[in-house]
Amino acid sequence: MQSHRSRLKKMVVTATAAGALVISAAAPSLASSHREAPLTAADPQIDGTDLYAFVSPDAPDTVTVISNWIPFEEPAGGPNFYLWGEGVQYDINIDNNADAKADITYRWTFETTTKNGDTFLYTTGPVNSLDDATLNVVQTYTLERIAGDGTTEVLATDAPVAPSNVGKAAMPDYAKLRNEAVTPFANGEGKTFAGQADDPFFLDLRVFDLLYGTDLSEAGADTLDGYNVNTMAIQVPKADLAVSGDATANPIIGIWTTASRPSTRVLNADGTATTSGDFVQVSRLGNPLVNEVVVPLQFKNAFNGSKPEGDAQFLPKVQEPELAKLIESIYKMPAPATPRDDLVSVFLTGVDGLNKPANGTPSEQLRLNMSIAPATSPNRLGVIDGDNAGFPNGRRLADDVIDIALQVVMGELKNSPNDLGDAVDANDLEFVAAFPYVALPHSGSDAATAEVADPAASASAPTGNAAATRADDDDDSDTSWPLVALGVGVGCVVGAGGVALLRRRKASA
Secondary structure, three states, X not given: OOOHHHHHOOOOOOOHHHHHHHHHHHOOOOEOOEOOOHHHHOOHHHOEEEEEEEEOOOOOOEEEEEEEEEEEEOOOOOOOOOOOOEOOEXXXXXXXXXXXXXXXXXXXXXXXXXXXXXXXXOEOOOOOOOOOOOEOEEEEEEEEEEEOOOOEEEEEEEEEOEOOOOOOOOOOOHXXXXXXXXXXXXXXXXXXXXXXXXXXXXXXXXXXXXXXHHOHHHOOOOOOOOOEEEEEEEEEEHHHOOHHHOOOOOOEEEEEEEEEEEEEEEEOOOOOEEEEEEEEEEEEEOOOOHHHHHOOHHHHHHHHOOOHHHHHHHHHXXXXXXXXXXXXXXXXXXXXXXXXXXXXXXXXXXXXXXXXXXXXXXXXXXXXXXXXXXXXXXXXOHHHHOOOOOOOOOEOOOOOHHHHHHHHHOOOOOOOOOOEEOOOOOOOOOOOOOOOOOOOOOOOOOOOOOOOOOHHHHOOOOOOOOOOOOOOOHHHHHOOEEOHHHHOOHHHHHHOOOOOOOOOOOOOO
């Protein structure tokens, strides 16, 4: 089998002038939805990076939704580590009747307590429990379930946040702290988690350096290796998400996250800030990579404040994808003819026979068919390689959305099979087998070496939807082409679009 590096050297890259075109078009997007718009780049606490939703592999009567925030957290990021924003409404929204409006909202609001303001330290000694006095800066949160009619149920109060992983001296057993932060719902029908985790998104972004300057030997490294994010997650019964509580008759749901801040913020001379006014939505995320290239620069902030019910305005950007034109121009790979109606299904409607609701309002959401059981052998390419439990039917942690995006945008569904990819097929750390599934955050005491996950959770290889997997065939891994930067954008939105679940260009390898 050829190595990625030897394969990549076979790629033909055109002049760097063409490369500059790609960088100019895609530079504002760094990864998935990391720093995707001017306002979120300036306000990382409300920058939603990724959204995942899947039927829980170890609890198949439930659904797990994971929402990540605050991109590019350096593990040794002290003395001020990574806090959730106070006065922010962090929401996971569920549309269960396909009207493009939230029928259920799970809302987190955070509070911060500093025990000793006369020290600069985040921890004043070893922290062995979240209750220790040595954890100087503490965050807690309230989680509410808000129905479409405004009825509110409090699911957790004063729930503890797992802190940033300062290092082995300050937090000798971080896995214990993580486990203490998993909180059952007050009604006993679910669980919640908020805290730091390894960033589960994986891809190679160095291609922004003028397409490697034609030196393709650099390709194939996970650019997000070593970075952390803040994670909020819930695991709830399917019945709690479905219309009338009937997940059998009504299995399809749409999901997106938002963050909202008060409309007015006044900075005071003493260093404090005063907020007032109605809450205004300032961040939004459904499918990965939507706001990067589908949405033009001039509308990126507006998209973050928009509602799914108005998403038909972005239809032309889906039907005439810039990404396909760039790949065709630079790599001389023919793109399918436009308009690309094959790319519309995930972005606005859902996929026929998979997760398209009847009589739905066109809208951009991450759609999940809860009736599809977790895969026993998950495939990183999801639906396009025969695994209907994967992206774009929801999104699992190990789904390789970049490769999926590239292959579909360049004609996978238009009788133009290809094996495009970025030569990064899995996360830098293995995901764990139990809620909240994300890997433990990298330790600040050794930013170059990943923290070992909880032995009890990872003693055996993770299984089910959240597991990292290399189940794709050898032919795919042998022929992956390094087009990751080109995939950051339209590809992943539409990349899942119009996925044909009953056919695949390779029946076997």
